[in-house]
Amino acid sequence: MARVKFLCDADRCIECNACVTACKNEHEVPWGINRRRVVTINDGKPGERSVSMACMHCTDAPCAAVCPVNCFQTTADGIVLHSKELCIGCGYCFYACPFGAPQYPKVTNFGSRGKMDKCTYCAGGPDDKPGKAEYERYGANRLAEGKLPICAEMCSTKALLAGDGEIIAQIYKERVLKRGYGSGAWGWQTAYRETVAL
Amino acid sequence: MANQGAFDIVTLRAADGPAKGDYYGLPWPCWGTPEIKHPGTHTLYNTNLHVKDGGGTFRARFGVDREGESLLAYNSWSKGSEITSGYPEFTYGVLKQLGWDKDLTGKERATIEKIGGAAPDGVGWAVDLSGGIIRVCLEHGVMAYGNAKARAIAWNLPDPVPVHREPIYTIRPDLVAKYPTLPDARQFRMLNAGLTHQKSAVDRGLAKDFPIVLTSGRLVEYEGGGEETRSNRWLAELQQDMFVEINPADAAARGVQDGGWVWVLGPEDGSKARVKALVTERVGKGVAFMPFHFAGYFQGVDQRGNYPKGADPIVLGESVNTVTTYGYDPVTNMHEGKVTLCQIRAA
Numbered sequence: 001m002a003r004v005k006f007l008c009d010a011d012r013c014i015e016c017n018a019c020v021t022a023c024k025n026e027h028e029v030p031w032g033i034n035r036r037r038v039v040t041i042n043d044g045k046p047g048e049r050s051v052s053m054a055c056m057h058c059t060d061a062p063c064a065a066v067c068p069v070n071c072f073q074t075t076a077d078g079i080v081l082h083s084k085e086l087c088i089g090c091g092y093c094f095y096a097c098p099f100g101a102p103q104y105p106k107v108t109n110f111g112s113r114g115k116m117d118k119c120t121y122c123a124g125g126p127d128d129k130p131g132k133a134e135y136e137r138y139g140a141n142r143l144a145e146g147k148l149p150i151c152a153e154m155c156s157t158k159a160l161l162a163g164d165g166e167i168i169a170q171i172y173k174e175r176v177l178k179r180g181y182g183s184g185a186w187g188w189q190t191a192y193r194e195t196v197a198l
Numbered sequence: 199m200a201n202q203g204a205f206d207i208v209t210l211r212a213a214d215g216p217a218k219g220d221y222y223g224l225p226w227p228c229w230g231t232p233e234i235k236h237p238g239t240h241t242l243y244n245t246n247l248h249v250k251d252g253g254g255t256f257r258a259r260f261g262v263d264r265e266g267e268s269l270l271a272y273n274s275w276s277k278g279s280e281i282t283s284g285y286p287e288f289t290y291g292v293l294k295q296l297g298w299d300k301d302l303t304g305k306e307r308a309t310i311e312k313i314g315g316a317a318p319d320g321v322g323w324a325v326d327l328s329g330g331i332i333r334v335c336l337e338h339g340v341m342a343y344g345n346a347k348a349r350a351i352a353w354n355l356p357d358p359v360p361v362h363r364e365p366i367y368t369i370r371p372d373l374v375a376k377y378p379t380l381p382d383a384r385q386f387r388m389l390n391a392g393l394t395h396q397k398s399a400v401d402r403g404l405a406k407d408f409p410i411v412l413t414s415g416r417l418v419e420y421e422g423g424g425e426e427t428r429s430n431r432w433l434a435e436l437q438q439d440m441f442v443e444i445n446p447a448d449a450a451a452r453g454v455q456d457g458g459w460v461w462v463l464g465p466e467d468g469s470k471a472r473v474k475a476l477v478t479e480r481v482g483k484g485v486a487f488m489p490f491h492f493a494g495y496f497q498g499v500d501q502r503g504n505y506p507k508g509a510d511p512i513v514l515g516e517s518v519n520t521v522t523t524y525g526y527d528p529v530t531n532m533h534e535g536k537v538t539l540c541q542i543r544a545a
Binding site for chain 2 (some may be wrong): 015016017020021024025031032043044045
């Protein structure tokens with residue numbers, strides 16, 4: 001079975017936030033919770049780059065390593081899902097995550113955290129069958145419908161790629177060869193312990 | 199989007215399916231009646247294609263000659279054209295001269311003659327409701343709108359060739375004597391007093407008090423005045439505050455902090471807008487930028503209560519037009535409210 005990944009080509013991302021908007025709309029993500037966001041560095045200076053970031057669905061995911069209730073599991077496709085049945089909102093995964101992916105709704109006036117929410121690679125949740133209950137808890141399950149994550153599908157410049165890691169790495173390699181430059185597959189070394197050899 | 203996959207990414211034409219033969223992204227100008235099934239003219243003036251295939255010529259829009267020189271195309275026509283030279287816009291009269299009027303159907307001819315009344319020869323392709331003139335032109339491989347040259351001298355505009363003119367409100371008042379704006383004039387029904395405003399601004403030394411060029415523009419999240427898009431919760435969350443982009447050097451000189459509130463002061467009528475500062479090198483020193491998608495605050499005061507119940511957008515903010523200034527295009531009389539001068543102060 002394929003190992004699915006995300007790849008953001010920072011030489012193509014134009015910070016249009018279509019991925020963020022598509023994600024929020026697809027999963028009805030509430031105000032203040034961002035499963036995906038676009039980070040811009042060197043704003044307004046030469047070398048400015050934007051990267052679309054969400055859960056990278058890491059190999060040996062550090063969130064899973066620190067979770068005290070073992071709510072994380074990795075699917076056969078390599079997608080890291082977490083159970084909102086089990087999650088206690090402790091926030092350890094937020095500290096462990098190198099990408100700032102875990103998000104927590106505020107549930108009381110005292111700032112205590114609700115159950116963690118993050119990108120599901122549009123694969124729904126680990127506990128439920130696709131349907132209304134799963135949608136309310138985890139958002140849409142596009143993978144069950146044979147579709148790829150909406151963020152990458154909606155990307156206006158095809159900077160954000162999702163799918164079989166080997167295929168998207170190949171697409172990226174061909175792009176870099178054709179245009180003659182590439183700042184690398186951002187986050188791959190951290191998430192997947194490998195990079196796209198150019 | 200149902201047939202998106204059928205379109206070739208180079209030619210933009212659909213190879214098969216229900217959209218076969220069409221160019222991607224209709225409606226491009228499609229010539230003639232629906233029955234002709236013209237595929238669309240996505241690239242105007244493409245002489246490499248037959249006019250039935252989406253090819254075209256440059257419209258004969260400004261007459262056929264000027265000062266003894268032909269304005270029609272020279273050595274250029276679209277593929278398969280029966281006329282291998284320039285030609286004017288088509289009328290019933292032009293069809294007759296070419297002998298092509300015999301190709302009109304009886305019904306088309308009757309419609310043209312009815313429209314023309316006493317002078318049917320003057321009926322042009324654009325008013326021919328039968329579509330017959332366009333149809334006959336396409337059959338002969340020519341464009342009904344003519345085949346002419348582009349012009350570099352726009353003789354009917356105030357500056358036939360563009361020349362530099364200082365803005366009405368300029369940070370270089372020393373250049374105004376050499377590069378003044380156009381004289382005051384009555385345009386359409388209105389007075390366009392640009393020169394009076396420009397002279398007054400120079401005489402008052404206005405640029406000393408308003409030393410920053412303020413330009414306005416768009417954000418990717420919002421559209422137009424922004425009432426609809428600021429009412430969309432996904433978009434509103436991404437841009438929650440009206441702001442002004444200010445260069446770090448200008449910000450430091452004014453004690454302005456990134457994310458802090460500032461007053462942007464406009465050069466007319468003591469206008470002012472209270473917005474957040476975005477200190478960034480996106481703008482150069484002496485330049486500030488404000489988006490024009492906000493409304494709902496006026497000179498620091500929240501107007502949310504004045505919206506009809508349920509019609510208030512999620513995000514409100516100062517309108518940049520509060521601080522923009524006088525200026526009208528001399529040809530269209532359209533208001534030029536995009537760029538002016540301003541001063542910025544920490545609020």
